[in-house]
Amino acid sequence: MATLADDFDRRQQPPRRPWWKIALVTVPVLVIAGSAIGYLSNSGFSNGWYVPLEKPSFQPPGWAFGVVWTILYTFMGITLALLLSRPASKQRSLALTLFAAQMLLNWAWSPTFFGAGYIDWAFVLILGMNVLVTALIIAAWPLSRVAASLLVPYLAWLCLATTLNYETGKLNPGADRAPLGITSE
Incomplete structure (x- = not known):
């Protein structure tokens, strides 16, 4: 039999939506936003500044970037949905803040x-x-191991992208339009 305390607790905590219902919004939003930012910034092999640059020997083929980023944005959308479906807590707030911060840097890159x-x-x-x-x-790990695990391929790809970014600078001295002296002497 439910007690008054149980009823009070239920009124304080609004019913949570299943993560997959949230993902029906977060996945398309992240995939579309990422694609739009890439398109609007002329990312990739149609960019007149980028095309003539020397590329690192280990750079994946151009088509791989669209495929990989679509998968990674899908994983990020699922991660966000899983985090949003968790009850409010300091840990959840921290994870959502970190998610938003990394997403802003991602979209700025x-x-x-x-x-x-x-x-x-x-x-x-x-x-x-x-x-x-x-x-x-x-x-994210204490909130959802699945959410945290879905970010591991993203981190691995970021490590590759970081190396590609650095090596592109090293291979193309003078190509940086606002050098800080990090990738070129």
Whole structure:
């Protein structure tokens, strides 16, 4: 039999939606936003500034970036849905703050690297993403191991992208439109 305390607790905690219902919104929003930012900043192999640059020998083919980022944004959307479906707590707030912060850096990277041609500034952004995503995985783990695990491929891809960013700067001295002296002497 339910007690008055049980009824009070139920009124204080609004019913939570299942994570998959939240993901029906978060996944398309992140995939579309990421794609739009990439398109608007002229990311990739149609960019007139980027095309003539020497690329690292280990760079994946151009088509792989669209495929991988679509998968990663899908994973991030599911992660966000899983975090949003958890009860309010300091841990959840921390994880959501870290998610938002890394997402802002993520969305700033393509306009910085491809749009502006700022190789060093993009490198600083991507280093920040690596730190924030690592912290997010740690913060998300107690809330949802699935959510945290879905971020591991993203972190792995960021490590590759960080190396590509750095090596592109090293291979193309003078190409950076706002050098900080990080990737070029």
